[in-house]
Amino acid sequence: MTVPTYLDIGHHITRIDTAMVHGGLAACYLLQADQACAIIETGTHNTVPVILALLEARGIELSQVKYVIPTHVHLDHAGGVGGLMAALPEATLLVHPRGARHMINPAKLKAGATAVYGEAQFAEIYGDIIPVDERRVRTMDDGDEATVGDRRLVFIDTPGHARHHFCVYDPTSRGIFTGDTFGLSYPPLTTANGPFICPTTTPVQFDPPALKASIRTLLALKPERIYLTHYGMVENPQPLGERLLTMVDDYVALAEAVAATSDGDAQEQALMTAMREYLFRCAREHGCEMSDEQLDAVLGLDIQLNSQGLAVWLQSRSR
Template sequence: MSFHVYEDLGHGITRIDTAMVREELAACYLMRGGEDYAIIETGTHHTVPIILDLLDQRGIDRARVRYVIPTHVHLDHAGGVGGLMEALPDATLLVHPRGARHMIDPSKLVAGATAVYGEAAFKKMYGEILPVPEARVRTMNDGDEIDLDGRRLVFLDTPGHAKHHFCVHDPASGGVFTGDTFGLSYPPLTTEKGPFILPTTTPVQFDPPALKHSIARLLALNPERMYLTHYGPVETPRPLGERLRGMVDDYVDLAERVAADHGGEDLEPALRNALRDYLFRRAREHGCEQDDERLDAILGMDVKLNSQGLAVWLEARKAA
């Protein structure tokens, strides 16, 4: 498919590429309900002008954007929250109860990510992370709803990827905005068999039983489609969800096998190699014809992050 920064998906929803790292890596969404709007996910601080440019192109008064809704506070989803809220004076931030304090005071998020990436790389990837005044923050518990000028949105607590994660059910589109709960599916890996989908186990709160339960809970809504942050809408979710649940089990088995053979400093590189081999094999079984170099370009970041998350999960389980 040809790449577009903005793509109208029908049902009053526009997909916006966040321009993080590469095209078709991360998306956020503009939703219309009546005369009002919501933005679901924000990308990084670098994404803010891209979102504002879309509003300007379409003549949308910024005061009509009523809600900014990150599914969780990982910075590829919520790094742009503070900057966007500054630019949208009448918006309320809707956030998971466990994530609200990190949006009000993002210093711990920034410190943690800076420790991982280094200050220069952090700034390049995420930009400035701005706080949000507490008075403009509203926490959304499981089952809470909002009315976007006649469009009902329902919030579902969906731990497993992160404890501070919710998904947003949109009955009007028959869809769910799934953040990272329903995995990742990059367009270049879609084949005649459909999307190539995989779970994400980014550090530090991977919980396999909780994630499988959250996926099952989303499928129980009988949705027609899922709006993924990584990347874009996928149709006919049920078989994708069942595949995801099976792959979560595969990740656990793989991690346990690798841990039995490796320890200490060798664990994470061994996990990375094993996960890469597993995902490349599954991709080729799915009909993906890219060579190893191209698959590394598409999946390499996720292989690294997922292996780190599996290593953290193994250590946490050992300590429990």
């Protein structure tokens, strides 16, 4: 499936493919109102030229971008923050209070990612992480608001995936930019039954009760659409949210069953096997007719990350 780099999705919002790893994996968004703009999520440092090219193509002056807004500081969402801020002279970074220090001094983020990937692969996937001048940083607490032109954005604290996570409610579109709180839904898995959605438990702060509470907080707003980072806009989110709540419980039960029969390195491999079987079964019950190999191509990375996150969660419970 060919994924367009830019896609206008209504309400003066443009979905931007971040080109991270492959098309259709991660998105960020340009939101426009009057003569002002905001960038919500940034992708990686390698995404910065993609975003700037869109601004140039639309005739948007760099000074018109008022805010850069990552939902949290995981690098597929915030790796491009520093580079983008350097290119946007009038922009303010709006970030969760727990994430601000990592944007001002990203040394720990960079060291952690380099330790996982190695320097060469880190450079290929993420490029670099550039610090942001703290004078250009504004932290957003639960219920805080920011205005882009005549458009109001409301910030909602949503722990569960990460403690440094907020979501951004846009009353104009009746939509919410949900980062990873509302899970992920890749378009190739959409069937006649609608989008296939599932939670993401990326390491290291998965907290099932908090995540379920955050999902319920979002559903209480009765949004008409959700803007996912992974991947794109989905509509009619109420049944999707109910499905997510059930699946969070299923993930917990899966992890507890694995923990009862394995430990150490064997545990993570067992988690991956169980997660793969579970998600493949759910996808097929949803009407997906892909082969195992095709499902692996779409979900393989997330199966690995979900399993790692559940392994960390199991370890944290035993302390």
